[in-house]
Amino acid sequence: MSKLVLERVWxxxxxxxxxxxxxxxxxxxxxxxxIGASGSGKSTLLRCVNLxxxxxxxxxxxxxxxxxxxxxxxxxxxxxxxxxxxxFNLFPHLDVLGNVxxxxxxxxxxARRDAEARATELLARFxxxxxxxxxxxxxxxxxxxxxxIVRALAMDPELLLLDEITSALxxxxxxxxxxxxxxxxxxxxxxxxxxxxxxxxxSIADRVCFLDDGRICEEGPPAQVLDAxxxxxxxxxxxxxxxREDDTRP
Amino acid sequence: MSSATWRAIGVVAVTGALLLAGCGDDxxxxxxxxxxxxxxxxxxxxxxxxxxxxxxxxxxxxxxEDDDPTNGEGFxxxxxxxxxxxxxxxxxxxxxxxxxxxxxxxxxxxSFDFDINQVSISEEREQAIDFSDGYYDVNQAIVGFxxxxxxxxxxxxxLKGLKLGAQQGTTSLDFINDVIDPDQEPYVYNDNSAAxxxxxxxxxxxxxxxxxxxxxxSAVEIEGTAVIGQFPSVGEDPEQFGLxxxxxxxxxxxxxxxxxxxxxxxxxxxxxxxxxxxxxxAPVIPVE
Amino acid sequence: xTEPSDxxxxxxxxxxxxxxxxxxxxxxxxxxAQRRRSAVIAGVSTVVVFGALAAIVVRAPGxxxxxxxxxxWDDFRASLGDIAPxxxxxxxxxxxxxxxxxxxxxxxAVARSSRSPVLFPVRVLATVYxxxxxxxxIILLIFLLGFGVPALRLDGxxxxxxxxxxxxxxxxxxxxxxxVFRAGIDSVHESQRAAARxxxxxxxxxxxxxxLPQAVRRVIPPLLNDFIALQKETALVGLLGPIEAARxxxxxxxxxxxxxxxxxAAVIFVALTVPLTRFTDWLVSRRRDRVSAGRLA
Numbered sequence: 001m002s003k004l005v006l007e008r009v010w011x012x013x014x015x016x017x018x019x020x021x022x023x024x025x026x027x028x029x030x031x032x033x034x035i036g037a038s039g040s041g042k043s044t045l046l047r048c049v050n051l052x053x054x055x056x057x058x059x060x061x062x063x064x065x066x067x068x069x070x071x072x073x074x075x076x077x078x079x080x081x082x083x084x085x086x087x088f089n090l091f092p093h094l095d096v097l098g099n100v101x102x103x104x105x106x107x108x109x110x111a112r113r114d115a116e117a118r119a120t121e122l123l124a125r126f127x128x129x130x131x132x133x134x135x136x137x138x139x140x141x142x143x144x145x146x147x148x149i150v151r152a153l154a155m156d157p158e159l160l161l162l163d164e165i166t167s168a169l170x171x172x173x174x175x176x177x178x179x180x181x182x183x184x185x186x187x188x189x190x191x192x193x194x195x196x197x198x199x200x201x202x203s204i205a206d207r208v209c210f211l212d213d214g215r216i217c218e219e220g221p222p223a224q225v226l227d228a229x230x231x232x233x234x235x236x237x238x239x240x241x242x243x244r245e246d247d248t249r250p
Numbered sequence: 251m252s253s254a255t256w257r258a259i260g261v262v263a264v265t266g267a268l269l270l271a272g273c274g275d276d277x278x279x280x281x282x283x284x285x286x287x288x289x290x291x292x293x294x295x296x297x298x299x300x301x302x303x304x305x306x307x308x309x310x311x312x313x314x315e316d317d318d319p320t321n322g323e324g325f326x327x328x329x330x331x332x333x334x335x336x337x338x339x340x341x342x343x344x345x346x347x348x349x350x351x352x353x354x355x356x357x358x359x360x361s362f363d364f365d366i367n368q369v370s371i372s373e374e375r376e377q378a379i380d381f382s383d384g385y386y387d388v389n390q391a392i393v394g395f396x397x398x399x400x401x402x403x404x405x406x407x408x409l410k411g412l413k414l415g416a417q418q419g420t421t422s423l424d425f426i427n428d429v430i431d432p433d434q435e436p437y438v439y440n441d442n443s444a445a446x447x448x449x450x451x452x453x454x455x456x457x458x459x460x461x462x463x464x465x466x467x468s469a470v471e472i473e474g475t476a477v478i479g480q481f482p483s484v485g486e487d488p489e490q491f492g493l494x495x496x497x498x499x500x501x502x503x504x505x506x507x508x509x510x511x512x513x514x515x516x517x518x519x520x521x522x523x524x525x526x527x528x529x530x531x532a533p534v535i536p537v538e
Numbered sequence: 539x540t541e542p543s544d545x546x547x548x549x550x551x552x553x554x555x556x557x558x559x560x561x562x563x564x565x566x567x568x569x570x571a572q573r574r575r576s577a578v579i580a581g582v583s584t585v586v587v588f589g590a591l592a593a594i595v596v597r598a599p600g601x602x603x604x605x606x607x608x609x610x611w612d613d614f615r616a617s618l619g620d621i622a623p624x625x626x627x628x629x630x631x632x633x634x635x636x637x638x639x640x641x642x643x644x645x646x647a648v649a650r651s652s653r654s655p656v657l658f659p660v661r662v663l664a665t666v667y668x669x670x671x672x673x674x675x676i677i678l679l680i681f682l683l684g685f686g687v688p689a690l691r692l693d694g695x696x697x698x699x700x701x702x703x704x705x706x707x708x709x710x711x712x713x714x715x716x717x718v719f720r721a722g723i724d725s726v727h728e729s730q731r732a733a734a735r736x737x738x739x740x741x742x743x744x745x746x747x748x749x750l751p752q753a754v755r756r757v758i759p760p761l762l763n764d765f766i767a768l769q770k771e772t773a774l775v776g777l778l779g780p781i782e783a784a785r786x787x788x789x790x791x792x793x794x795x796x797x798x799x800x801x802x803a804a805v806i807f808v809a810l811t812v813p814l815t816r817f818t819d820w821l822v823s824r825r826r827d828r829v830s831a832g833r834l835a
Binding site for chain 2: 603607681684685687688689691697698699776777778779780781785788789792793794795
C-alpha cells in the first residue's frame with residue numbers, strides 16, 4: 001500500500017482548473033520530484049495533500065485512509081505531514097528555538113524542557129545549534145530555510161512536502177539546503193518535492209513527475225524523464241529550463 | 251506706512267478700546283458714562299428698539315412655563331415683561347436669547363441687555379458683571395425621597411452624613427460646601443436636569459436647590475420626593491435673585507427704577523403670589 | 539607619448555588592502571558644517587517666529603485682562619491644590635478602563651476575525667456591537683448608562699456613577715480598539731496562519747501563538763493613540779456628579795471668575811499624556827528600524 005495516494009484529484013480556483021484529474025502515488029521512503037512551469041499546479045498539489053486547500057473532487061489517501069473527506073480532523077492529519085514553504089514562513093516573533101518547539105509543545109504536548117532538548121539536537125544535526133536563540137531576521141535565507149525544515153522535522157512527520165524550497169534563495173545558499181534534503185532521504189524520509197532544480201531532482205528523486213497545466217504529463221525515473229523525455233511538452237519545458245541553466249552556468 | 255494706514259490703525263485701536271471698556275453698543279454717542287435719561291428712546295441697548303433678554307434653556311417652571319419665555323408665564327417671565335413694560339417696551343419689542351447659566355456672569359461683552367435666570371446676587375459675581383436690585387428673596391432647600399433616611403433630618407448634623415448634589419457654580423453648591431460641610435464630597439452637575447436624574451437614580455440622598463425649584467421638583471417632577479428642609483437665609487441679607495447686566499451698563503439704573511416702581515405698586519408681590527404661591531411649609535432647618 | 543597602465547594586467551593579489559586616512563571623512567566635515575548652518579537657521583527662525591507671536595499677544599489690548607484671568611500664578615497654585623487630588627479619580631478610571639478595554643476589544647476582534655461557522659452568531663453580534671458603539675456619542679452613552687440604568691432600580695445592580703461612567707467608556711472605546719486589533723490581525727500575512735496550521739495547530743492555537751502575538755506588536759502605536767485619547771475622556775465622569783479634574787477646575791473658576799484653573803487642569807493632563815506620546819513615537823521609530831533592517835513582519 002502506498003504511503004500517499006492522490007486519486008483523480010480536481011481542484012479549481014474560480015473557473016480555472018489548477019489540478020485536473022491528478023493521479024499520483026508515493027510509496028513509503030520514496031522521494032518523488034514534481035517539476036513543471038509556474039502555474040502548473042505544483043504548489044496547489046502539495047497544499048491539497050496537507051489539506052491547506054480542500055480538494056474539489058477526488059481523494060487524498062494517507063496509508064489508505066481518505067484524509068480529504070470533509071469533516072475529518074484536519075489538525076490530526078497535519079501532525080503527520082510536514083511541509084516546508086518557498087518563503088520559509090518562520091514565525092518572526094519567536095527565536096529559532098521557539099519556532100522549532102512551538103509544534104511539539106502546543107500540538108504534541110511536550111513539556112518545554114523536552115521539546116527544547118529535542119529541538120537543540122535537531123538543530124545541531126543540521127549545523128544550526130549556535131543559532132538557537134537568534135531571531136529569524138538575523139539569519140541568512142539558507143539558514144532560515146534549514147530552520148524551517150527542522151521545524152517540520154521536529155513534529156516527526158511520516159511524510160514531508162517541500163514546496164520549491166530553494167527558489168527564493170541566492171544561488172550560493174541553495175547547496176546547504178539541498179544537503180539537508182539529501183540527508184533526510186538517506187534517513188528514509190518519504191518526500192514529495194516540488195522543485196526547479198533539475199540537477200538536484202536527478203540526483204535525489206526516485207521518480208520525477210512533470211506537471212503541465214494541472215495534469216501529470218509524464219512520470220518515471222529521473223534518467224528517463226529528464227534526459228529522455230517522451231512527451232513533447234516535457235521536451236519543450238526541459239529545453240527552456242536547460243537553456244536557462246546553460247546561461248547561468250559559470 | 252501712509253497716513254491713511256495710520257488712521258486705519260487708529261480707528262481699530264479706538265474701537266477696540268471702546269469694546270473693551272464694555273460699552274458694547276452701536277449707537278453710543280458719548281464714550282461710556284452713566285446716568286442720563288431712562289426714556290425708552292435714550293436707553294442703552296444691544297439692539298436698537300428692542301429689549302434683548304437672556305435666559306438659559308431649558309427654561310424651568312416655576313420661573314418659566316412650557317420652556318417658552320415669550321409667553322409671559324412663569325415668575326421670571328412675568329417679572330421680565332413687567333420690567334419691560336415699565337421701561338416702555340411693548341411685549342412684541344422684547345426678544346429672548348439663550349445664555350447658559352454660567353456664561354451670564356462670566357467677564358466680557360454680553361449679547362443681552364439683561365439676563366434673568368435665577369442668578370443669586372453675590373460679591374464675587376459683582377466683580378465681573380453688574381446686578382440689578384433683588385427681585386426675589388431666596389432660601390436654599392433640600393429635596394430627597396420621603397421614605398429615605400434623609401427625610402428625617404432635622405438639623406445640620408443630620409445632613410452631614412448624606413451624599414448631596416447640586417448644580418455647578420451655584421450658591422446651592424456653595425451652601426453645601428460652606429454651611430453643611432458634609433462628610434462625603436458632594437456630586438456636582440452641569441445643570442439641574444442632571445442633578446434631578448441623579449436623585450432619581452438614587453445616586454445622591456438629596457439635592458440642594460433654591461426653594462421654589464425644590465418644591466416644584468418634589469411636587470411635580472420626581473415621584474416620591476419631598477422638600478426635606480429649607481434653610482433660612484444666613485446673615486442679614488437674604489440671598490436674592492438679581493438681573494444680570496454687562497459691567498458698566500447704564501441700563502441697570504433704569505431697570506432698578508423700574509423694579510422699585512413695581513415693588514412700590516405691589517405688582518412684584520402679585521407676580522410672586524401668582525407664580526410662587528405654591529411655596530408652602532417645608533420644614534426649616536436651623537443653620538446656626 | 540604617455541603610457542597608460544597595462545589593461546591586461548591582473549590586480550596584484552598580494553597588495554595590502556588600503557588604509558583609511560586618519561581624521562574625519564570629507565562627508566563628515568561637510569555634514570558637520572551643514573548641521574551647524576541648519577542649527578543657526580533653526581535657532582534664528584524659532585526666535586523670530588515665537589518672538590513675533592509673543593509680541594503680538596503681549597501687546598494685544600486685552601492682554602492684561604487675559605493674563606489675569608487665564609495665567610494668574612496665584613490662582614494656578616491655589617487651584618492646583620484641589621485639582622491634583624481630583625485628578626486621581628481620572629487616573630483610577632483610566633487605569634481600570636484601559637485594562638478592560640484591551641480585554642473586550644481583543645475578544646471582539648477575535649470574534650470578528652473567526653471563520654468557523656459555529657461562531658457565526660458571535661461574529662454577527664460582534665459586528666453589531668462595533669457598529670452601534672462607534673455610532674453612539676460617548677456623552678449619550680454616559681447619560682444613558684449613568685442615569686438610566688440606576689433609575690431602573692434593578693436589584694443587585696450598582697448605582698455608582700463612577701462605575702457606569704467606566705462601563706460607558708469601556709463599551710465605547712472597545713468598539714474602536716477592536717477595529718485596531720482587527721486591522722492588526724488582518725495585517726499578519728496569511729502564510730503565517732498557513733504555516734501554523736500546517737504544524738497541526740488548531741485555528742484557536744494558531745491565533746493565540748502565531749497570529750495575535752504578531753498582530754498586537756504591530757498595532758501598539760495606534761493602540762497607544764486611543765489610550766491617550768481615553769485619558770482625557772475620563773473627564774466625562776464629571777457629567778454624572780463625581781468631581782474629577784476638569785470639573786474641579788470649573789468649580790474653582792465659577793467661584794472666582796478666574797480661568798487659570800483650567801490651565802492647571804490642562805497642565806496635569808498633559809503631564810500624563812506627553813510621556814506616553816513620546817514613548818509611542820519611540821516605539822514607532824524603533825519598529826521602523828527593525829522592519830527595514832530585517833524581516834520582522
